Amino acid sequence: MSFVLRVLVNAVAIWLATQLLSGLEVVGGDDTGTTVLVFLLVALLFGVVNAVVKPIVKLISLPLYILTLGLFTLVVNALMLMLTGWLSEMTEYGLRIESFGTAVLGGLIISIVSFLLSVIIPGRRD
Numbered sequence: 001m002s003f004v005l006r007v008l009v010n011a012v013a014i015w016l017a018t019q020l021l022s023g024l025e026v027v028g029g030d031d032t033g034t035t036v037l038v039f040l041l042v043a044l045l046f047g048v049v050n051a052v053v054k055p056i057v058k059l060i061s062l063p064l065y066i067l068t069l070g071l072f073t074l075v076v077n078a079l080m081l082m083l084t085g086w087l088s089e090m091t092e093y094g095l096r097i098e099s100f101g102t103a104v105l106g107g108l109i110i111s112i113v114s115f116l117l118s119v120i121i122p123g124r125r126d
Contacts, residue, residue, distance in 0.1 A: 005121065010043035011036075013113035014095070020109060023102035028093030038093045045094075046084045046110075054080050077107030 018024050026042055029035035057076055058065070064072040081095075082103045088094025097103050 007043050009114055009117045010046055011039045013110040014043055015039055016113050017106045017109040023098030024106045025096050027096055042095050049080050049084050074104055078103035081107045
């Protein structure tokens with residue numbers, strides 16, 4: 001149940017980021033039901049990318065985290081979002097990102113919204 005809740009939180013965060021940024025959009029889905037499904041699939045893919053790739057990137061770039069006092073996190077989050085977009089571009093549905101700057105702002109918005117929703121929603125804390 002925790003996994004499903006995490007995907008829902010990511011889907012809401014991605015939806016909010018697409019509403020706030022013009023260069024970030026989720027394409028596909030002609031009706032509301034299909035659009036919601038596309039958001040859930042993009043959130044699932046984003047979660048898998050963050051679970052598999054992000055720890056490896058964080059370990060490799062540890063000196064940059066230390067050197068920038070953690071600000072390199074913004075770059076890593078943007079890269080994870082761009083990787084999600086690239087993987088989802090292999091289908092006709094998915095996340096489209098206009099530029100790296102949009103990815104940085106999108107990653108920041110998604111991180112903040114995910115954190116706030118995780119704090120608000122009751123449940124087990126990992």
